[in-house]
Amino acid sequence: MKFAITSKGDSVSNTLMLKMRTYLQDFELEYDEDQPDIVISVGGDGTLLYAFHRYQKRLDKTAFVGVHTGHLGFYADWVPEEVEKLVIAIAKTPYQVVEYPILEVIIRHLNGGKEARYLALNESTVKAVEGSLVMDLEIKGQRFETFRGDGLCISTPSGSTAYNKALGGAILHPSIEAIQVAEMASINNRVFRTIGSPLVLPGHHTCMLKPINHVDFQITVDHLTLLHKDVKSIQYRVAQEKIKFARFRPFPFWKRVRDSFVGDK
Template identity: 50%
Template sequence: MKVTIYANSSSKTTQVATELHTKLVAAGFEIDDQHPDIVLSVGGDGTLLSAFHHYSHMVDQVRFVGVHTGHLGFYTDWRDYEIDQLVAGLQQDNGQSVTYPLLSVEITYADNGDTDTYLALNESTLKKLGSTMVADVFIQDELFERFRGDGLCVSTPTGSTAYNKSVGGAVIHPRLDALQMAEIASINNRVFRTLGSPVIVAPYETITIRPQQQSNFLFTADQLNTQPRPIKQICYSIANRRIAFAQHRHNRFWKRVETSFIGLDEQ
């Protein structure tokens, strides 16, 4: 089995990554940064997002394992003090994995008609700089609403516990193939009206956002922030590729939610 370690630059993470590298080599694993079978992310959820985008071109060929060097994360199954157990688990690996949907984004620019495509693990957002964003929202090519507010967030189920939750979105189990759109500070009064709640769409449905202003918009896809540009439309759908996690421990989603946001064990 070929493995690689993708780590952040903190001193604690560097120490853990060095220890993990030493024990992997001693256990007979081949370290291959170019064509790994498993990507071992050491750090936190942000590190795993970076690892995903680094290897997104071959996401169908790799599986991910997260090692957390801080507090418990949603994408990280192992703690920094469990390196020996992790290596033993990899030695017994049988190739099983659990897969989650990804977000496919196609953006068309208004200034020249060019298009870009992106793949997101968590979410994508669209905001207008300096003033209220006005945009028509289409679900499966039918006009759903004219949105006015700070912006919109479209997330995957795995991303539902991230920025989506902070703007009032619902938490969705990651094994569901669905997209969610959450409003960011929408304007609702006697004149202007939106649904005012998150929208969860079926796997075959698309969400298209068409801004109604000829001005620059800020677009994000996970940790990627693009330069503000005039945007004609953005089309969101479930990607035909999925992210895979090695199924050594990757389960108990609701326990993760409880631990991260409620913390009953600490009360």
């Protein structure tokens, strides 16, 4: 088996990364940063997001597993004290693969400009560079509303516990084939009206955003911030690709939610 390790970059994470690399090579596993079968993320959720984008062209061939060295994360199910146990599991135990849906973002431009395609593990957001965001929102090719406000957040079920939750969106189990649209400070009065509620769209539905005015847009894809001009439309849907997680033991989602947001009093 070929493996690669990504680190948050702090001293604790780097030390663990070197220790795990040495241990796994002692078990005669091959270190390969270009074509790994498994990628170990050492750090937090942000580190795994970085690893996801680095290896997004290998999603059908690569599985991910996370070790968290800071606060409890949703993508990292091992702690530093368990590194030896994880190494033995990787080297000796066939792992279960759990697949979760991700988000496809396609940005099309006016005047026949080249379209851009991105994949997001957590979410994508759209804001106007100046002023309010004004967009027609279409679902399955039918106009649903004209949105006016600070912006929109389109998230995956995996990302529903991140920015989406801060915006009042629902927490979805990451196995659900869906995307969620949440508003950022929508304008609602006697003239302008939006649904005012997050929307959960199934995997076979497409969400299309079409600008009303000619402005530049700041579009995020997970931790990446992009500036797009002359935007004709932004299309969101569940991607054909999925992310694979290597599971060596149960990792209950609702327990993670409880531990992260409720905890013991």
